[in-house]
Structures are given as C-alpha cells and as structure tokens.
Amino acid sequence: MASSSLNSSLGRLSLSSPSPSSASLTPEMKDGEYRNWSELPSELTSSILQRLGPIEVLEKAQKVCMSWRSVSKDPAMWRKIVMHNVEDLRYNLDIMCRHAVDRSQGGLVEIEIWDFGTDSLVNYIADSSGKLRSLKLVKCYLVTDEGLTEALVKLPLLEELEVSYGSLSGESLKSVGQSCPNLKTLKLNHKGIKFPRLFSDDDALAIAATMNGLRHLQLFGNNVTDAGLNAILDNCPNLEHLDLRQCFNVNIVGDLENRCSESIKVLRRPIDSTHDYPYDASVIDMYSFEYEFPDDVDQPDFDILDFPEFDLTDDLMSLLYGGLFDER
Numbered sequence: 001m002a003s004s005s006l007n008s009s010l011g012r013l014s015l016s017s018p019s020p021s022s023a024s025l026t027p028e029m030k031d032g033e034y035r036n037w038s039e040l041p042s043e044l045t046s047s048i049l050q051r052l053g054p055i056e057v058l059e060k061a062q063k064v065c066m067s068w069r070s071v072s073k074d075p076a077m078w079r080k081i082v083m084h085n086v087e088d089l090r091y092n093l094d095i096m097c098r099h100a101v102d103r104s105q106g107g108l109v110e111i112e113i114w115d116f117g118t119d120s121l122v123n124y125i126a127d128s129s130g131k132l133r134s135l136k137l138v139k140c141y142l143v144t145d146e147g148l149t150e151a152l153v154k155l156p157l158l159e160e161l162e163v164s165y166g167s168l169s170g171e172s173l174k175s176v177g178q179s180c181p182n183l184k185t186l187k188l189n190h191k192g193i194k195f196p197r198l199f200s201d202d203d204a205l206a207i208a209a210t211m212n213g214l215r216h217l218q219l220f221g222n223n224v225t226d227a228g229l230n231a232i233l234d235n236c237p238n239l240e241h242l243d244l245r246q247c248f249n250v251n252i253v254g255d256l257e258n259r260c261s262e263s264i265k266v267l268r269r270p271i272d273s274t275h276d277y278p279y280d281a282s283v284i285d286m287y288s289f290e291y292e293f294p295d296d297v298d299q300p301d302f303d304i305l306d307f308p309e310f311d312l313t314d315d316l317m318s319l320l321y322g323g324l325f326d327e328r
Contacts, residue, residue: 054081054100055091078104085115094121101128112136119147126151134160136187138279145169153179162187164220164279170202177210186214189279190221192246195286199249204228208235218243220277225249226256233259243268246283 049061049072057072071077081100085093093116101108101124108129113121117140125132132155137143149172152158158180164187168176177183188203200223207214208231215238224247232239242260244250247270252260260267274281 050077054078054083055093055096058096058099059091073103075103075105075107079107080110081108082112083114083116094118097121098124101125104129106130108132110134112138113140114138116140116142118142119144119150122148122151123154126154130155131157133157136160136162136164137166138162138164140166143167145172148172149175152176155180156182158183160185162189162218164189165191170200170206173203173206174210177206181213183211184213185216186211187216187218187220188222189218192221192248192281192283193223193286194248194283198286199223199225201225201228201231204232208232212236212238214239216241219247220244221246223247223249226251229256230259233263237263239264241266244270245272245274245277246270246281 049057049068052061057077061068061072078100081097081104083093083097083100097113097117098121101111106129108125109131110133111125111129112134113136115138117137119142122135122137122140122143125135135152135155135158137148143166145167148163148166148168152161152172153175156179159182161176161180161183162185168188186207203219203222204224205228207217208228212235214236217232217236217239218241220243222244224244226249229244229250229252242264244252245268250270252267252269
C-alpha cells in the first residue's frame with residue numbers, strides 16, 4: 001500500500017508522526033532541540049521525497065505541509081519516474097503518470113512503467129518528453145506494436161530501451177533503430193519457450209541493420225539462431241554485454257564461441273543461471289506440453305505443425321500470452 005510504503009520510508013528517516021494538534025511534522029529531539037521539518041532546506045527536503053515513489057509523493061507526501069508541496073512541484077523532482085501497478089491501490093495510474101510527466105515540464109530523462117500503460121500513454125510521454133534518455137516498459141500488454149513504434153520515433157535522444165513481455169516486431173525495431181541513433185542499451189525479454197521449429201531472426205537482423213552503436217543487448221527468451229547472432233556480431237562492433245539466456249536456438253560453440261570471446265566482455269549463455277533475472281524465468285516446455293480441453297469440447301484431430309500458414313513466432317506467442325494455453 002502507498003501509505004505503508006510512505007510510513008516505512010519516513011520511519012527510516014527518523015521522522016515521527018504528528019499528533020492531531022500538531023501544526024507541522026517534527027523530528028525526534030536531538031541535543032535538546034527540536035527542528036521543524038517544514039524549515040529544512042529545499043534541497044534536503046527534495047532528497048527525502050525522492051526516496052519515495054511518485055504514487056507516495058502525489059497521494060501522501062505533498063499533502064503533509066506547504067513546503068513539501070512546493071518541493072514536490074519542482075520539475076527536478078520528476079526527472080526519473082518509476083511506477084508499478086500494485087494491487088489494491090485503486091488509483092488511476094494512467095492519469096497519475098500523466099500528472100507526474102506534466103510536473104517534469106519537459107525535463108523527464110528516465111521512465112519505467114510496470115503492468116499498466118496504453119498506446120495513448122506512451123505517446124503522451126513521448127510528446128511531452130523530448131529529452132527522454134531511458135524508457136522501460138515491463139508487462140505492458142495493452143501497449144501495441146504500432147502504438148509503441150509511433151511513440152519511439154519521437155524520441156531521437158533515447159539511449160536505453162527495454163520492452164519486457166511486450167510487443168515490438170522486427171520491422172518496428174528497424175524504425176526504432178533509424179529514429180534513435182544514440183541507442184546504446186536494448187532489452188527485449190520474452191518467456192523462454194522450448195518448441196521444435198520455433199525460431200526467427202527478425203529481431204536480430206533488424207538490430208544488426210540499424211543499431212550499430214549498441215553496447216548492451218539482452219534478448220532473454222528470444223527465438224534468434226546462430227545466423228542472427230552472427231549478423232549482430234558483424235554489425236555491432238561496440239557490443240560489450242550480451243545476454244542470450246533461454247535463447248534455445250543458439251549454439252555458442254566453435255567459431256561462434258571464438259567470435260563472442262574476442263568481442264564480448266560479459267556473455268550470458270542460453271543455459272546460464274537466471275538467479276539475477278528480475279522477472280519470472282520459468283520455461284514453457286512445448287515438447288511435453290498437453291492442453292486440457294474443457295469437458296464439453298471435443299479435442300480436435302490435428303497437429304498445429306500441419307498448418308504452414310500458422311506463424312509459430314507470432315501466432316503461437318499470441319495464443320500463449322492470450323491465455324489459450326495453460327503453462328506447465
């Protein structure tokens with residue numbers, strides 16, 4: 001809850017709660033003297049409030065006193081915004097995020113959004129934040145490939161992009177690479193899937209064609225093959241960090257292993273540990289997959305691989321994330 005988070009954060013700063021009759025908050029007594037929190041220098045107050053998240057500041061902290069409200073309106077407070085959709089908050093996070101972006105007055109540099117967001121919101125951010133350097137979208141399922149691409153082409157200064165468990169096609173990646181020449185870090189993370197004939201180098205080829213300045217690349221759970229990886233190594237000479245965990249179509253052996261050893265400083269291989277991965281790292285194993293049809297539905301007599309027009313890369317992923325299949 002936002003209130004408990006605020007209380008916990010303020011508690012770590014040795015801030016005692018005011019009594020109902022208090023005119024302002026006061027810290028604990030030190031050297032026989034109380035000091036009024038509202039009289040702290042604005043720089044110190046800003047440092048305190050920045051330890052809280054945007055939700056806590058907008059819904060709680062700015063209502064404490066006039067000085068805190070004044071500091072909370074300083075655009076410098078909103079150069080970095082991190083917002084997660086926490087259950088039971090019952091806030092309209094779309095509106096709240098736009099309000100936080102407005103307070104930056106065009107000075108927003110970094111923004112990270114988890115579990116909420118729409119095409120309209122990401123385009124609002126892009127239209128309002130020409131100085132944006134870092135955009136991270138995690139599990140923002142309502143942000144479409146087209147909407148995200150429309151927003152990203154408005155951010156020529158972007159240096160870091162993360163789209164984890166979201167939509168950004170290979171064709172869109174080309175547009176992004178062409179529109180964001182300063183891009184140095186790219187993270188495209190998906191659910192790792194073990195499935196025969198499920199492979200695609202679309203992302204890798206788009207990266208190789210348009211993102212030659214990359215230094216950090218994370219393709220967790222991607223369907224890239226050795227050919228796609230070679231294309232990236234050929235065209236991204238500055239690449240230093242490469243994360244290919246759960247990219248089950250890549251075999252880093254022989255010449256490919258030598259190439260990676262020569263140019264990549266930090267390499268995470270397909271079967272490396274996922275202990276430091278910040279999201280769910282469980283694998284969908286389609287080799288042992290069985291879908292349980294409801295009792296009133298007859299199981300169809302066909303194999304999904306019998307249909308060549310079925311795009312295993314896009315259509316199967318859509319079915320998986322759309323909830324048709326149960327994860328095992």
